Every structure is written in structure tokens, then in C-alpha cells.
Amino acid sequence: MAAEPEAAGPAPGSFDLVSDPVETTLGAHGWATLIGCQALDLEPLDLAFRAKVGMQVERNPATRALGARMMRAITLAIAGLGEERLDGRPIAERQVAVGALRLQDVMYIAYTRLADEDAGRYTLYHDVEVCPHCEKKLAPEIEADLYTMRIRVHQATPRAVYRLRRPWRVRGLDVETVTLEPPRVSRAIEPMDEATWASGVMRQVFWVAASIVEINGKPRALSTDDLMTRETPTKTPRKAGISRADWEGLGAAFGAVSLGDVAMSVDWVHDVEDGGCGESIPVQVDLGTSFFGRSGA
Numbered sequence: 001m002a003a004e005p006e007a008a009g010p011a012p013g014s015f016d017l018v019s020d021p022v023e024t025t026l027g028a029h030g031w032a033t034l035i036g037c038q039a040l041d042l043e044p045l046d047l048a049f050r051a052k053v054g055m056q057v058e059r060n061p062a063t064r065a066l067g068a069r070m071m072r073a074i075t076l077a078i079a080g081l082g083e084e085r086l087d088g089r090p091i092a093e094r095q096v097a098v099g100a101l102r103l104q105d106v107m108y109i110a111y112t113r114l115a116d117e118d119a120g121r122y123t124l125y126h127d128v129e130v131c132p133h134c135e136k137k138l139a140p141e142i143e144a145d146l147y148t149m150r151i152r153v154h155q156a157t158p159r160a161v162y163r164l165r166r167p168w169r170v171r172g173l174d175v176e177t178v179t180l181e182p183p184r185v186s187r188a189i190e191p192m193d194e195a196t197w198a199s200g201v202m203r204q205v206f207w208v209a210a211s212i213v214e215i216n217g218k219p220r221a222l223s224t225d226d227l228m229t230r231e232t233p234t235k236t237p238r239k240a241g242i243s244r245a246d247w248e249g250l251g252a253a254f255g256a257v258s259l260g261d262v263a264m265s266v267d268w269v270h271d272v273e274d275g276g277c278g279e280s281i282p283v284q285v286d287l288g289t290s291f292f293g294r295s296g297a
């Protein structure tokens with residue numbers, strides 16, 4: 001779907017992607033964000049932490065909505081970010097700092113932190129049915145080394161410019177190109193309610209809206225309502241709203257800068273003690289599915 005970058009910009013119905021991923025492992029990268037490589041100091045998920053989350057999230061009327069509850073739990077889990085110490089500071093300040101993180105980083109932190117049960121050993125759930133080397137049947141859960149997890153790291157924030165096939169009109173503006181970045185959690189998680197979460201279509205509309213940073217090359221944010229507008233365009237007066245093809249194109253651009261970019265896999269050695277062949281089996285970890293179901297992107 002992604003077109004090769006060229007001076008004229010993307011062709012209608014396609015996007016240009018600026019992305020500089022470097023493949024490494026969690027062990028080599030250490031605890032740091034995937035985008036921007038900010039150091040992470042994470043709270044251990046022990047009994048004391050879980051008690052704190054129970055008090056400050058589950059019994060807190062301020063965090064009744066789903067997004068607010070998730071945001072508070074994520075915020076409590078991050079004690080330090082880059083040069084900044086966050087623990088000990090007022091929760092509202094901590095939440096602002098954490099809200100600037102990107103969606104896939106929060107998913108990555110949540111997945112790896114929940115998985116890190118015992119000094120890097122963790123239970124990996126996978127769908128590889130037989131070993132690709134010895135063809136023996138595999139158990140659906142295996143004990144793996146978290147630090148062998150292959151991750152993609154970006155120094156710069158990925159960015160996609162999508163050119164619409166058919167310009168659509170929103171708030172009096174004929175939209176021709178849309179620039180997307182991985183959404184910040186302050187927009188992608190914090191304002192999310194149960195109904196949006198429960199609907200695959202609404203969740204995608206919500207996330208695509210949250211990932212839009214420019215319209216026609218100028219900074220501009222759009223809401224979910226903006227994406228669903230039926231405003232009549234000036235050039236094609238009988239065709240209101242985003243076309244199906246353009247919606248799919250925007251979904252693909254969103255996937256390329258966010259969920260689709262979280263490619264993680266774990267090298268797991270087929271255990272000889274359990275009758276395995278001792279060969280390495282790469283297992284794909286799909287964060288989008290683990291946490292949010294299919295994004296539809």
C-alpha cells in the first residue's frame with residue numbers, strides 16, 4: 001500500500017511513510033520506549049503496587065470511565081520517564097507526562113510488564129501448532145525469555161501522509177491530504193468510553209481521529225464526528241463524507257504508523273528436556289490483538 005516517497009508526494013489512494021525502525025531485542029534496548037527511546041523506570045507489579053492500583057483506580061469515582069481508569073493504572077506503573085522522576089509528584093502532573101506517550105509504547109509497556117513474571121522468564125501464549133524443525137506438536141503456552149523479544153525501535157516519530165482519492169469536506173475545508181502519527185495516549189486512551197471500546201468500528205474511527213496531526217499539510221486535529229461528517233464537498237457535490245476506499249486507505253496509513261508497526265517476536269528454544277529438538281522457534285507477539293482485539297486497520 002505504501003508508495004515510494006517521491007517529490008510529488010503520494011498518489012491518490014496511497015501514502016508516503018517516513019519511518020526509521022531499527023530491529024533489536026528487549027534485552028539489548030533495555031527498558032525504554034520504542035518511539036524516541038526514552039528511559040523507563042517501571043514499578044514492579046507486586047502486591048504493594050496492585051493494592052495501590054486497587055485503591056486509586058478501582059475505588060476512585062474520578063476514574064469510573066474506562067479510558068480514565070486505564071490511564072490512571074498506566075500512570076501509576078511508570079515511576080520515571082526519560083530524565084524525569086514521576087513518582088512522588090501529583091497524579092495530575094504524572095498523567096500529563098504519561099499522556100504524551102504513544103499508543104504502541106503504552107501497549108508495549110503493559111504487555112512486557114505484565115509478562116515479566118520472574119526476572120525475564122514468562123509464559124508466552126502463541127498459536128504455533130507444531131515445531132517448524134521437528135514437527136512435534138507444541139503446547140499453546142510455553143515458558144520463554146522475555147529479553148529475547150525482538151522489537152522495532154524508532155529514534156524519530158513515524159509519520160504517514162495519505163492522499164485521498166476523492167477529497168472530502170469537513171468544517172468548510174476540502175481535505176486532500178491527511179498526515180498521521182502514532183496517537184498519544186492522552187487522545188487515544190484517556191477519553192475512551194466503554195461504548196467506543198466495545199465497537200470495533202468506533203474504536204478504529206476514534207484511533208484514526210486521534211492519529212491525525214495535519215490536514216493539507218497544516219497542523220489540525222480532527223474529532224471522531226469530523227471523520228463521520230456528511231458535509232457536501234464543493235467539487236463533487238453529490239458525494240458527501242469519506243469514501244469507503246479512502247477510509248480503508250486511512251486505516252492502512254494508521255496501521256503503518258501505529259499498531260502495524262509493533263512487530264514483536266520471541267526466540268524460544270524448543271526445550272530438549274521436554275522432548276523437543278533444541279532449535280529456535282520465533283513466535284510472533286501481536287500486541288494489537290492481545291490488548292484491543294483486531295483494530296480493523
Ligand SMILES: [Zn+2]
Binds near residue numbers: 132133134270277279
Ligand atoms: Zn522442535
